[in-house]
Amino acid sequence: MRFLLVEDNISLATAVLDRLRMDGHVVDHAANIAAAEDYSATTDYDLILLDIMLPDGDGRAFLRSHRSRLIETPVIVLTARSEVSDRVGMLDLGADDYITKPFDFSELEARCRAVLRRHGGDSSNQKRFGNLVFDPMAGTLSVAGKTITLRNKELRLLEIFLNAPDRIFSKPKLVDRLFSYDEDVSENAIEVYVGRLRKHLNGSGVEITTVRGMGYRMSLT
Amino acid sequence: MSDALQTSGSLRRRLTLQLVGSAAFLAMLLFFVVLAFARDVAQQTHDSILLASATSIMDSVSVQADEVTVDIPYAALSMLGNVSDDRVFYRIAMRGQVLTGYQDLPSTSQSVRSGHSAFDTLVYKGDSIRMVTSSRRLSLNGAPADIIISVAQTREGQATQLAQLARSALQLGLGFFLVATVLAFWTAQSSIRPLKQLTEAMSRRGPKDLRPVRRPVPSEMVPLVQSLNQFIARLRVSLSRSEDFIAEAAHRVRTPLATVRAQAEITLLRVDKPENRASLREMIRAIDESSRAAGQLLDHAMVTFRTDSLEREAIDLGDLTRELVDRLHPIAELKDIALTFDGSPLPEISGDQILIQNAVRNILDNAIKYSPYESAIQVSTRQVSHTVLIQVEDEAGGFADMDTDALTQRFIRGKNAAGTIGSGLGLTIAREVVEAHGGALIIETSGSGAGACVSLSFPLA
Ligand SMILES: Nc1ncnc2c1ncn2[C@@H]1O[C@H](COP(=O)(O)OP(=O)(O)OP(=O)(O)O)[C@@H](O)[C@H]1O
Ligand SMILES: [Mg+2]
Numbered sequence: 117m118r119f120l121l122v123e124d125n126i127s128l129a130t131a132v133l134d135r136l137r138m139d140g141h142v143v144d145h146a147a148n149i150a151a152a153e154d155y156s157a158t159t160d161y162d163l164i165l166l167d168i169m170l171p172d173g174d175g176r177a178f179l180r181s182h183r184s185r186l187i188e189t190p191v192i193v194l195t196a197r198s199e200v201s202d203r204v205g206m207l208d209l210g211a212d213d214y215i216t217k218p219f220d221f222s223e224l225e226a227r228c229r230a231v232l233r234r235h236g237g238d239s240s241n242q243k244r245f246g247n248l249v250f251d252p253m254a255g256t257l258s259v260a261g262k263t264i265t266l267r268n269k270e271l272r273l274l275e276i277f278l279n280a281p282d283r284i285f286s287k288p289k290l291v292d293r294l295f296s297y298d299e300d301v302s303e304n305a306i307e308v309y310v311g312r313l314r315k316h317l318n319g320s321g322v323e324i325t326t327v328r329g330m331g332y333r334m335s336l337t
Numbered sequence: 338m339s340d341a342l343q344t345s346g347s348l349r350r351r352l353t354l355q356l357v358g359s360a361a362f363l364a365m366l367l368f369f370v371v372l373a374f375a376r377d378v379a380q381q382t383h384d385s386i387l388l389a390s391a392t393s394i395m396d397s398v399s400v401q402a403d404e405v406t407v408d409i410p411y412a413a414l415s416m417l418g419n420v421s422d423d424r425v426f427y428r429i430a431m432r433g434q435v436l437t438g439y440q441d442l443p444s445t446s447q448s449v450r451s452g453h454s455a456f457d458t459l460v461y462k463g464d465s466i467r468m469v470t471s472s473r474r475l476s477l478n479g480a481p482a483d484i485i486i487s488v489a490q491t492r493e494g495q496a497t498q499l500a501q502l503a504r505s506a507l508q509l510g511l512g513f514f515l516v517a518t519v520l521a522f523w524t525a526q527s528s529i530r531p532l533k534q535l536t537e538a539m540s541r542r543g544p545k546d547l548r549p550v551r552r553p554v555p556s557e558m559v560p561l562v563q564s565l566n567q568f569i570a571r572l573r574v575s576l577s578r579s580e581d582f583i584a585e586a587a588h589r590v591r592t593p594l595a596t597v598r599a600q601a602e603i604t605l606l607r608v609d610k611p612e613n614r615a616s617l618r619e620m621i622r623a624i625d626e627s628s629r630a631a632g633q634l635l636d637h638a639m640v641t642f643r644t645d646s647l648e649r650e651a652i653d654l655g656d657l658t659r660e661l662v663d664r665l666h667p668i669a670e671l672k673d674i675a676l677t678f679d680g681s682p683l684p685e686i687s688g689d690q691i692l693i694q695n696a697v698r699n700i701l702d703n704a705i706k707y708s709p710y711e712s713a714i715q716v717s718t719r720q721v722s723h724t725v726l727i728q729v730e731d732e733a734g735g736f737a738d739m740d741t742d743a744l745t746q747r748f749i750r751g752k753n754a755a756g757t758i759g760s761g762l763g764l765t766i767a768r769e770v771v772e773a774h775g776g777a778l779i780i781e782t783s784g785s786g787a788g789a790c791v792s793l794s795f796p797l798a
Contacts, residue, residue: 125592131599138606169588196591197584213664217595218628221602226667267673267711288614292605296671297621298758 117232117241118159119143122152122175123167123194128217132165135221140279148172156182156189163228164191166211176209183210190231194219220296226268229253243278246321246336250274259320269294269309270316277324277334286331348532352525360517368510375502379495380467384456387469390417391454391488394427395471398486403478407437413488421494426461426468428487431475442487445470451483464491531555535562543648547573583639590631598624625758633762637747640692640766644773649687654725654795655680655718657690658697662716665701673711680718683725686795688774693795696770699763700729700791706757707733707789721794724776728792735782735789745778767793 119136123129124147136143144159146152149172156164164182168175179191193214212231215224233253243250249258255271256263266274276285276293287303294309295301310332314324323337393413399406407429417425428438447455451474459466468489475482531554538552549566598621605617662678669676704714712732719726736744739751745768750761768778776795783790 125596128596128599131596131603134603135599135606196588196595216632217591218598218624219595221599222671223668226671230667230670268670269673269710286609288611289606292602297602297618298625300756 117141117162119228120146120152120155120159120161120164122146122149122164122170122178124148124169124171125167132221132224138279139225139275149175149178152178153181156187161189163232164189165194165224165228166191167194168197179209179211188235190235192224192227192231222272222294222296225272229255245278245281248317248320248322250278257316259317264316266316267312270313273309273313277332282333282335284327284331284333289331349525349529352528353521356521356524357518360514360521364510364514364517367513368506371506371509372499372503375506376499379498379502383467383490383492383495384469386417387456387467387488387490388454388471390414391469391471391486394429394486394488395473395484398429398473398475398484400475400477405431405436405475405477405482405484409437417488417490421490421498423491423494424464426466426487426489429484430487431482431484436484438487442468442489444485444487449485458492459489461489461491464493465496466491467495531558547576579642580639583635583642587632587635590635591628594624594628594631598628622758626760629758630760633760633766636695637762637766637769640695640769643689643692644769647689647692647773650690651685652688652690652693653683653685654693654727655683657694658716658718658727661694661697661701665698665705669705669714672705672708674705674708675713676705676716677713678716681720683718683720684797686725686774687798688795689770692770692773693793696767696793697727699767700727700793703763703791704729704731704733704789706759707731707753709733712788720797723797724794725797726792726794728790730783730788730790732788735786736780737782737786741780744780767791771795 117140119141121129121132121136121143123132123145126147129145129147133143133145144155144161146155149170152164152166155161166175166178170178175193179193182189182191190212191210193211194217195214196217212234213227215227229252241251241253243252247260250256252271252275255266255268257266257274258264272294273290276290287306290306291301291303294306310324317323321337322334324332324334327333390413393410393416394407397408397410397413399408409427414425414427417423426439426442428440428442429436430438430444441461443459443461445455445457445468447457447470449455449470449472451472454469454471457468457470459468466489468487470485470487472483472485475484535550535552535554535558538550547569549569550562554562601617601621601624605614605621608614608617659678659680662676666676701714701716708714708731714732715728715730717728717730719728734753736751739753743749744751744761745764747765748761750759754761764778764780771778771793774795776793779792779794781790781792782788
């Protein structure tokens with residue numbers, strides 16, 4: 117996926133960029149409206165993440181001109197304003213969704229996924245590995261012609277593994293990626309999800325192996 | 338707002354009473370003046386006939402061979418009969434001796450010089466009479482002799498005539514009074530009208546309509562309207578300040594928290610040492626606690642502020658709820674919660690959209706927050722007699738042995754809240770919003786005891 121992040125707060129932007137790239141996305145960063153206009157004029161993005169308070173104006177102005185140019189690219193607004201007073205305006209102006217700062221990366225990810233799904237994600241985003249075909253937007257996994265819909269946690273676990281085959285992920289890292297920090301989750305939960313995923317992967321030529329004392333790894337059998 | 342303002346009487350009533358009072362006074366004056374005038378005219382007419390009668394008798398007095406002869410003409414007395422059926426008396430006297438007529442007719446107390454006459458109102462035989470006394474000096478036997486002629490008539494005819502006149506005068510006075518009273522009501526009404534129109538224009542306004550009054554008003558009302566406008570301007574400034582302040586405060590608090598949180602989250606992904614990881618997680622939790630608290634506190638402030646003057650519009654609660662549910666889908670999905678919405682078409686209610694969104698949002702937040710993984714939440718809207726109900730049912734265990742009334746108080750959280758982030762304001766906000774709309778927040782545990790069933794009920798207009 118190709119994302120454009122419009123955010124003037126550099127340290128926040130860096131963190132978001134890091135995280136999105138970690139998930140295997142290509143992300144451009146614009147720190148003001150002018151740069152955002154340039155980027156969006158020259159590149160086709162799958163999604164734009166737009167901050168509202170920008171040094172050279174209101175993000176809503178960009179949103180308006182963006183919509184008036186009839187660009188289909190969905191926009192998720194990042195806002196730190198009170199939801200009570202600002203919510204209505206955002207969606208009225210043509211944003212597809214908004215997220216309130218500070219946000220959880222898993223929430224951001226979930227919102228991106230939902231918006232992209234609504235816009236009808238194209239099949240070019242499908243991932244193939246061994247005999248499996250995985251559509252992260254639709255959340256479907258096809259193994260040997262049989263398609264199932266994955267639960268959110270399974271889907272995200274599979275995505276993490278597929279982004280870096282053969283890499284070992286420790287249980288704590290997987291907990292960080294899968295769960296929000298508000299919950300007290302034991303590492304056993306990861307075992308449960310890995311177990312489920314293994315069942316789905318039966319016959320796909322792909323397996324998740326336990327690396328004793330280190331974590332899990334996905335690889336071709 | 339609802340406690341009645343003390344009144345110091347009604348302006349219209351005062352005006353009406355004053356005008357009607359003046360009309361009554363004028364009507365009375367009119368009555369007496371007309372009556373006095375009529376009586377005067379009647380008296381004068383009567384007097385002039387009496388005088389004419391006396392004069393014609395006087396004319397018939399002649400002195401022949403030192404003998405006074407009086408030949409009372411028929412017309413002299415009959416002309417009085419023309420006026421009324423009243424009895425006529427006369428007396429002709431000279432040098433204190435009655436020549437002819439009624440001996441006992443009282444005589445005038447005035448001294449009447451020759452060629453003059455005087456009028457008296459006297460009582461004779463129990464009746465009121467009007468009498469003219471004329472005198473003329475003759476010369477008899479070479480000596481002057483005053484001949485005095487009195488003609489009198491009872492006044493019953495005049496009295497009836499006067500009574501008639503009085504009746505007419507009374508009718509005139511009453512008629513005047515009635516017309517004046519109607520005019521007084523109309524005048525009072527129309528002088529109050531600009532005031533009434535201003536009041537209506539002001540009360541028709543929405544609570545957020547803080548434009549100054551521009552309609553033309555009578556000059557007497559200009560100072561009032563000017564101070565009203567100044568007051569509105571001050572109110573507008575202070576209102577927009579508080580609303581902007583709340584929005585701005587949220588922004589100021591959340592922006593740095595967002596930076597720190599994102600950085601901490603990224604760092605956590607790179608750090609391996611368990612102690613470092615634990616403290617980073619603590620940090621993120623603390624950030625979430627503070628941003629949630631700030632957000633809820635500011636939302637609550639906004640809710641308190643907006644419920645003071647509800648900005649009502651027609652709202653379809655079904656649409657509103659569906660939109661919120663749609664927006665929360667990604668969050669529910671994170672916990673693999675099946676969040677479903679079921680709503681039939683509903684009549685619109687009138688309310689503050691932003692407030693109601695906030696209330697429903699808080700109830701949905703709770704359902705998702707307290708629900709276990711892979712459970713279900715059912716949201717529904719429906720009409721129940723004269724209310725519209727938004728119901729959220731979850732499988733989070735419900736409010737078993739919790740004091741649900743207490744939970745709707747500020748900052749009160751339940752036993753099951755340990756380990757989750759929250760500030761104990763969600764149910765408070767929801768309750769205050771529904772109550773401001775005349776509705777109720779109903780907190781129940783579903784029959785099976787599996788979960789909570791929280792309903793927001795709003796009355797139909
Ligand atoms: N759906 C629910 N199921 C079980 N318990 C609930 C539910 N909703 C609320 N509660 C209980 O009621 C308490 C008060 O809820 P409230 O929404 O007011 O505060 P909170 O969720 O703790 O904090 P916040 O202000 O962040 O929403 C909660 O702490 C929880 O114990
Ligand atoms: Mg709550």
